[in-house]
Amino acid sequence: MDKISQSVVKKDHAPKIEGRSVYVGDYVTARDGRPILTGKLLHAKVARARVLSVQVPELPAGYFYVDAKDVPGDNNVNIVLDDTPVYCRETVEYIGEPIGMVVGPDEKEVQRILSGIKVNYEELEPILDLRAAEEAFFDYEFGHGDVEQAFREADKVYEEEFETGYQDQTYLETQGMMAEPEADGRMFVHGSSQCAYYIHGAVMRVLGCGPTGVHVLQDVTGGGFGGKEAFPSILGAQVAVAACKAKAPVRCVFDRREDLEYTSKRHPSLCRYKMAVKDGRVIAVDCDVIFNAGAYSTLSAVVLQRGIIAAPGVYNIPNVHVRGRAVKTNTTPCGAYRGFGGPQTFFAMERMMDHVAQDLGVDEIAFKEAHLVKQGDMTSTQGRYHFPVPLQAMIDEVDAKCQLKRKHEEYKKRQTGRFRRGIGMSAYFHGAGFTGSGERDLIKAVAKLRKYADGTVEILASNGDIGQGVRTTFPKIVANELNLPLDKVYYDHPDTARVPDSGPTVASRSLMVVGELLRRAAIKLRTVWVEGQEQEVEERFQEPDFMIPFYLDKFQGDAYPTYAWGVDAIEVEVDTFTGVTRVLNAVGNFDVGTPIDYNIVVGQMEGGFLQGIGYASIEKMDYDAKGRIRNNSFSDYLIPTTKDVPNLTAMLHVEKYPYGPYGAKGAGELPLVGATAAYVAAVEQALGAGKHPLRHAPFTAEDTVKELTKEGN
Amino acid sequence: MVNGFVPKTLQEALELRATRDLVPYAGGTDLMVENRENVSYLFLGKLPELRQITVDGEYVRIGAAVTFTEALASDLVPPLMKEAVSRIAAPAIRNAGTFGGNLGNGSAKADSVLIEFVADAKLRLVSVRGERLVDVDKFYLGRKKLDLASDELIAEVLLPKRGLENYYYEKVGGRNALAISRVSFAGVFAEQDGKITNIAAAFGAVADTVLRWKEVEQMLIGKTLAEARALKADYLKAYEAHMTLTRGRVSAEYRKAVCMNLLGEFLAKFGI
Numbered sequence: 001m002d003k004i005s006q007s008v009v010k011k012d013h014a015p016k017i018e019g020r021s022v023y024v025g026d027y028v029t030a031r032d033g034r035p036i037l038t039g040k041l042l043h044a045k046v047a048r049a050r051v052l053s054v055q056v057p058e059l060p061a062g063y064f065y066v067d068a069k070d071v072p073g074d075n076n077v078n079i080v081l082d083d084t085p086v087y088c089r090e091t092v093e094y095i096g097e098p099i100g101m102v103v104g105p106d107e108k109e110v111q112r113i114l115s116g117i118k119v120n121y122e123e124l125e126p127i128l129d130l131r132a133a134e135e136a137f138f139d140y141e142f143g144h145g146d147v148e149q150a151f152r153e154a155d156k157v158y159e160e161e162f163e164t165g166y167q168d169q170t171y172l173e174t175q176g177m178m179a180e181p182e183a184d185g186r187m188f189v190h191g192s193s194q195c196a197y198y199i200h201g202a203v204m205r206v207l208g209c210g211p212t213g214v215h216v217l218q219d220v221t222g223g224g225f226g227g228k229e230a231f232p233s234i235l236g237a238q239v240a241v242a243a244c245k246a247k248a249p250v251r252c253v254f255d256r257r258e259d260l261e262y263t264s265k266r267h268p269s270l271c272r273y274k275m276a277v278k279d280g281r282v283i284a285v286d287c288d289v290i291f292n293a294g295a296y297s298t299l300s301a302v303v304l305q306r307g308i309i310a311a312p313g314v315y316n317i318p319n320v321h322v323r324g325r326a327v328k329t330n331t332t333p334c335g336a337y338r339g340f341g342g343p344q345t346f347f348a349m350e351r352m353m354d355h356v357a358q359d360l361g362v363d364e365i366a367f368k369e370a371h372l373v374k375q376g377d378m379t380s381t382q383g384r385y386h387f388p389v390p391l392q393a394m395i396d397e398v399d400a401k402c403q404l405k406r407k408h409e410e411y412k413k414r415q416t417g418r419f420r421r422g423i424g425m426s427a428y429f430h431g432a433g434f435t436g437s438g439e440r441d442l443i444k445a446v447a448k449l450r451k452y453a454d455g456t457v458e459i460l461a462s463n464g465d466i467g468q469g470v471r472t473t474f475p476k477i478v479a480n481e482l483n484l485p486l487d488k489v490y491y492d493h494p495d496t497a498r499v500p501d502s503g504p505t506v507a508s509r510s511l512m513v514v515g516e517l518l519r520r521a522a523i524k525l526r527t528v529w530v531e532g533q534e535q536e537v538e539e540r541f542q543e544p545d546f547m548i549p550f551y552l553d554k555f556q557g558d559a560y561p562t563y564a565w566g567v568d569a570i571e572v573e574v575d576t577f578t579g580v581t582r583v584l585n586a587v588g589n590f591d592v593g594t595p596i597d598y599n600i601v602v603g604q605m606e607g608g609f610l611q612g613i614g615y616a617s618i619e620k621m622d623y624d625a626k627g628r629i630r631n632n633s634f635s636d637y638l639i640p641t642t643k644d645v646p647n648l649t650a651m652l653h654v655e656k657y658p659y660g661p662y663g664a665k666g667a668g669e670l671p672l673v674g675a676t677a678a679y680v681a682a683v684e685q686a687l688g689a690g691k692h693p694l695r696h697a698p699f700t701a702e703d704t705v706k707e708l709t710k711e712g713n
Numbered sequence: 714m715v716n717g718f719v720p721k722t723l724q725e726a727l728e729l730r731a732t733r734d735l736v737p738y739a740g741g742t743d744l745m746v747e748n749r750e751n752v753s754y755l756f757l758g759k760l761p762e763l764r765q766i767t768v769d770g771e772y773v774r775i776g777a778a779v780t781f782t783e784a785l786a787s788d789l790v791p792p793l794m795k796e797a798v799s800r801i802a803a804p805a806i807r808n809a810g811t812f813g814g815n816l817g818n819g820s821a822k823a824d825s826v827l828i829e830f831v832a833d834a835k836l837r838l839v840s841v842r843g844e845r846l847v848d849v850d851k852f853y854l855g856r857k858k859l860d861l862a863s864d865e866l867i868a869e870v871l872l873p874k875r876g877l878e879n880y881y882y883e884k885v886g887g888r889n890a891l892a893i894s895r896v897s898f899a900g901v902f903a904e905q906d907g908k909i910t911n912i913a914a915a916f917g918a919v920a921d922t923v924l925r926w927k928e929v930e931q932m933l934i935g936k937t938l939a940e941a942r943a944l945k946a947d948y949l950k951a952y953e954a955h956m957t958l959t960r961g962r963v964s965a966e967y968r969k970a971v972c973m974n975l976l977g978e979f980l981a982k983f984g985i
């Protein structure tokens with residue numbers, strides 16, 4: 001193991017474990033000692049309607065009702081586009097859409113006022129099902145080769161449809177933001193979040209002020225997983241408007257029901273795949289990918305881009321056509337969740353490969369192995385896999401670990417007992433960093449190091465620690481280059497008043513991109529180091545020269561500089577009487593480059609893998625006929641508990657990335673991406689592959705019993 | 714504000730219960746979640762009279778305020794009940810949750826109540842007016858409706874001492890811990906001189922109350938195993954016909970399929 005990989009105690013370990021960390025809900029007063037007003041949102045109760053009037057009961061002194069009319073600037077929240085209103089416009093577009101906010105000193109009284117508000121709606125027909133959607137927020141198309149020709153020449157053409165459901169991030173800490181008008185006229189916004197500068201930009205626009213009119217601090221954050229990428233911009237804008245009106249600090253913290261029902265989650269998907277086979281090889285794939293974006297576009301553009309770039313999987317297929325749409329429905333807007341579109345399309349592609357192999361009478365794993373991409377091959381967007389692709393070695397390692405291939409053969413035999421077994425394998429990647437030229441054109445990350453006279457060094461960057469450990473790994477990198485003990489280097493939660501914009505905490509980019517900036521900055525500081533003096537150095541992002549420029553309009557070029565690779569094997573035992581499926585063994589082999597801290601990385605891999613298994617099996621969320629999300633509590637939306645952690649192994653295969661710090665590349669999201677495909681493949685094998693083609697996830701106990709009932713008929 | 718009364722004796726508790734509008738509170742694991750406003754509680758969790766597990770000639774008597782953890786540690790509680798209780802929630806909830814609370818909550822998903830149904834348990838209800846014994850299936854009048862007067866408390870569960878040795882139990886939850894039953898099944902079997910003397914089957918979490926059809930059970934009572942096997946198809950058909958289940962977090966069809974599968978497994982286990 002490299003020295004840099006050796007584990008240290010996380011910098012936030014003691015305060016968190018001792019209960020000293022202060023989360024946004026914990027503040028007793030505002031920073032200047034003023035009392036904090038409680039804000040509670042008035043959520044729409046119907047999925048689509050014109051709001052004719054809102055009758056607010058007479059408000060006691062010190063209480064306020066806030067809505068779109070109170071927005072000093074622009075009532076649009078800047079995300080990718082700006083169609084998301086701060087408070088609703090003339091219509092509401094989903095159940096839960098914020099119409100206004102009641103603000104006041106006493107939470108009970110705020111609740112009482114809220115329940116006394118009468119909203120008169122003129123109801124309109126909502127569109128809930130993505131199949132019925134009429135409007136696509138985004139519609140992309142790309143490909144290479146000649147797909148039509150290939151389909152004409154094929155020996156056989158296959159067509160299948162795959163579906164995946166919602167998944168909620170279920171961070172421990174619900175969404176919460178607070179805004180404090182400061183004496184100097186600035187608005188101070190802080191809370192549970194991942195992307196301080198996104199919030200900064202959003203609040204500026206909403207308040208109609210310049211960059212110095214606002215500053216944003218990330219508070220200690222109890223988990224994000226993507227769920228706090230865009231949503232805090234919306235909630236941050238809402239509390240900022242409320243604080244403006246009340247001229248007092250306002251805090252809004254969601255309760256769990258609000259959070260589960262009304263905040264962004266993973267996009268449900270429908271993927272229609274068409275595959276052409278000639279002489280036993282896949283010669284073409286045509287992928288039609290539809291994501292349910294919900295009522296506003298929020299992050300759907302970028303989630304969809306990542307999803308469709310991965311649509312043909314990790315296979316070398318000469319002819320590719322991809323179409324991707326994110327469609328509007330009158331449901332809660334979907335957003336970012338670890339994996340960011342990848343879990344949906346990898347599920348479809350991996351299942352498609354399995355089914356085609358089964359039909360051809362060849363082993364699924366061997367079929368996949370025969371098609372794996374290699375270094376130098378073209379990517380789906382006509383970029384290149386510039387670096388070694390270690391998938392075959394990773395499959396071999398997984399096989400050695402859990403006898404994948406032997407078991408896969410064994411479980412092919414007809415099983416008839418109550419308990420039946422299967423094992424499935426998936427291979428996948430996660431493109432490291434922002435999609436396309438985002439790092440170069442949009443983010444343009446800047447990071448700084450400030451050295452104080454006493455020789456301590458502070459890292460100035462905008463990436464938030466959300467449990468993934470950047471408050472520890474960033475200082476490790478800097479301390480390593482400066483030959484300092486780790487306690488001489490520190491990284492606080494970012495406040496945009498003090499730190500440059502090193503970009504958001506997303507896309508598995510923080511360590512690879514910003515970590516490398518910090519490494520270079522540290523080298524710079526080392527060369528100019530003067531004992532006893534206060535010094536500052538800065539580094540800016542530069543795109544590596546090897547990159548083939550990416551054009552988003554054509555989906556052409558290198559979508560990512562490099563890739564994190566993954567191989568999962570999941571072995572299950574299905575109880576055919578109850579449908580309950582036990583995971584006997586889950587082995588994930590993850591190549592995220594050099595782990596900057598072994599424990600942190602393994603923790604990320606285990607947690608992400610388990611989230612993936614939850615997504616595959618028990619995490620079912622649905623809306624009813626009116627468009628209301630039914631699973632709005634932790635007794636209705638089940639995630640794995642410690643008793644549900646199967647025999648789970650996270651292996652690390654290290655393929656160093658020369659442009660990441662010490663060879664590190666994107667790690668955070670990868671481990672979630674492939675679990676669904678491997679799990680459902682395993683259940684399918686247990687039920688009898690060929691007989692029961694399974695095409696959706698989560699695949700629940702109920703689905704299993706339904707599938708077996710079909711057999712009986 | 715929560716107002717509460719902490720009586721020292723059962724008598725005191727009953728007097729308070731008779732004279733004031735109080736919500737009985739045992740472990741609070743259901744009540745804390747409900748978090749009702751403007752109510753006053755009558756805390757029962759420490760009353761010695763409700764905290765014992767004893768045995769007499771006929772019954773194992775489990776006090777209403779006995780926690781699940783205590784029951785699991787007791788040598789007196791039959792294995793069938795222990796197995797069901799061991800599947801409730803997780804250790805923290807089992808440390809606080811009680812038998813009386815499981816009954817008082819009125820849910821068909823209550824895991825200990827399923828066992829009381831299949832075992833023909835009785836409940837001892839007490840009030841300042843006296844006490845009465847009621848069969849557990851009579852205690853449940855409907856969804857969340859109990860035969861419990863406003864001055865009464867549940868004092869004890871009377872579980873038959875004999876006859877629960879041969880059983881089949883299965884709980885289907887959404888995951889391995891902290892999971893409310895989606896379907897639960899308990900079956901009890903007894904045989905004497907080659908004839909079936911008891912073949913009770915109870916289904917939990919599939920309707921407003923725990924379900925049990927004694928008239929169907931009668932089909933096999935007094936029969937030999939061979940006769941029972943011959944009647945098996947009719948017997949299963951009778952269950953099919955009786956089972957109108959409700960949907961919940963899972964569909965009614967799923968519940969029914971699982972119930973029938975488990976019933977079949979129960980029969981198979983005892984040679985039918």
Ligand SMILES: Cc1cc2nc3c(=O)[nH]c(=O)nc-3n(C[C@H](O)[C@H](O)[C@H](O)COP(=O)(O)OP(=O)(O)OC[C@H]3O[C@@H](n4cnc5c(N)ncnc54)[C@H](O)[C@@H]3O)c2cc1C
Pocket residue numbers: 736737738739740741742743744745746757777778800801802803806809810811812813814815816817818822823824825865866867868891892893894
């Ligand atoms: C996370 C979680 C998981 C759970 N999982 C399960 C599970 O797997 N299986 C399961 O069966 N239950 C489960 N429960 C429900 C609960 O724990 C049980 O119903 C428990 O038995 C309730 O007991 P208690 O003493 O805590 O009841 P309390 O909350 O104190 O009371 C419950 C009800 O019973 C009434 N009551 C209590 N004692 C008496 C009495 N002596 N006389 C008259 N009325 C009385 C109360 O007024 C109240 O209406 C779960 C609860 C939680 C919070």
